[in-house]
Amino acid sequence: MCGRFTLSTESDELRIHFMLEESFEHTPQYNIAPGADIPVIINNSGVRKVSLMHWGLVPRWSKDKKAGYKMINARAETVEQKPAFRDAFMRRRCLVPADGFFEWRREGGKKAPMYITLPGKSLFAFAGIWDCWKAPDGKIINSCSIITTAANALMRDIHDRMPVILAGESEYKAWLKAERVRARELLRPYKGILTAYNVSTIVNSPGMNSPLCIERTEFQPR
Numbered sequence: 300m301c302g303r304f305t306l307s308t309e310s311d312e313l314r315i316h317f318m319l320e321e322s323f324e325h326t327p328q329y330n331i332a333p334g335a336d337i338p339v340i341i342n343n344s345g346v347r348k349v350s351l352m353h354w355g356l357v358p359r360w361s362k363d364k365k366a367g368y369k370m371i372n373a374r375a376e377t378v379e380q381k382p383a384f385r386d387a388f389m390r391r392r393c394l395v396p397a398d399g400f401f402e403w404r405r406e407g408g409k410k411a412p413m414y415i416t417l418p419g420k421s422l423f424a425f426a427g428i429w430d431c432w433k434a435p436d437g438k439i440i441n442s443c444s445i446i447t448t449a450a451n452a453l454m455r456d457i458h459d460r461m462p463v464i465l466a467g468e469s470e471y472k473a474w475l476k477a478e479r480v481r482a483r484e485l486l487r488p489y490k491g492i493l494t495a496y497n498v499s500t501i502v503n504s505p506g507m508n509s510p511l512c513i514e515r516t517e518f519q520p521r
Contacts, residue, residue: 300372301425301445301462303502304400305329305414305513306338308422313338313396316422317471323349329512330401332505333371339427339443340394342475352393356444357432358383364432364440373428375448375463375486379479384444387428392474392482394424394465395445399513401502404457412502413457414513415495417466426463426474426485451488453495464489 306313307327314322317340331337336351356370366383373384399416417423429443446463454461463486465474473481502512 300447300458300460301400302333302371303505304331304397304425304462306331306397307420307510307513308396308398313422317347317394317396317424318468319347319349321349328508329510330502330505330508333368337443338396339429340396340424340471340475341391341429347475350441352429353440353442354445355442356383356387356428356430357440357442358387359430359432361432364434370444372447372462373444375446378428378446378486379483384428387430387444388482389479391429393427393429393443394471394474395427395443396422396424398422400425400462401498402454402458402461412498412500413495414498414502414515415454415457415493417464418492418494421466423464423466424471424474426465446486448486449488451490451493453493454488457495461488463487464491466491 310325333354335354337354338349339352340347357364357366378384378388398420399414402413403410404413426446427443432440447460448463450459450461474485496515499516501507
């Protein structure tokens with residue numbers, strides 16, 4: 300699964316990397332948790348636009364917002380079949396910018412937090428889908444989910460699932476604009492190089508947002 304990630308890169312670098320026409324304000328985030336409002340990139344009539352969305356997809360037919368609590372991730376194997384995700388995969392795909400994510404590995408009977416990045420902590424994007432829900436009071440809530448797939452060789456030692464990682468302009472463009480068959484081809488374990496290392500258990504607290512969350516450390520089970 301993917302339950303925490305980081306986006307510590309400055310706004311200007313994000314704009315350049317993802318070829319955005321408009322700049323946007325972004326405060327570096329070192330421990331993004333489900334339920335947060337996160338920047339996602341959508342294709343708006345051929346132009347890439349950044350929109351803040353609730354992390355936890357709320358299908359447009361849901362009775363209330365609570366549905367999003369269980370929908371932070373969508374499985375690649377079933378995203379085209381599940382009623383909650385099917386239409387979003389067909390019509391509303393998005394990029395979720397990131398520069399790393401966390402997963403917990405069992406060590407000595409305890410769960411050790413690990414930080415996983417591309418070499419040099421380079422920017423990339425998770426494959427995401429989004430939807431638009433109208434609350435009973437008329438308020439519009441845009442929300443999203445990150446798609447996960449089977450773990451690659453590195454991740455299998457940490458967890459059996461991993462987020463779908465898109466790296467590079469060709470994959471960004473294909474995910475946002477391609478037909479379903481081409482988009483489905485991108486839902487695979489990441490084939491590039493990843494790095495992973497232990498970080499402090501302070502990241503266990505969703506309210507902790509500090510560069511300390513991504514500092515390398517030695518895990519010491521208690």
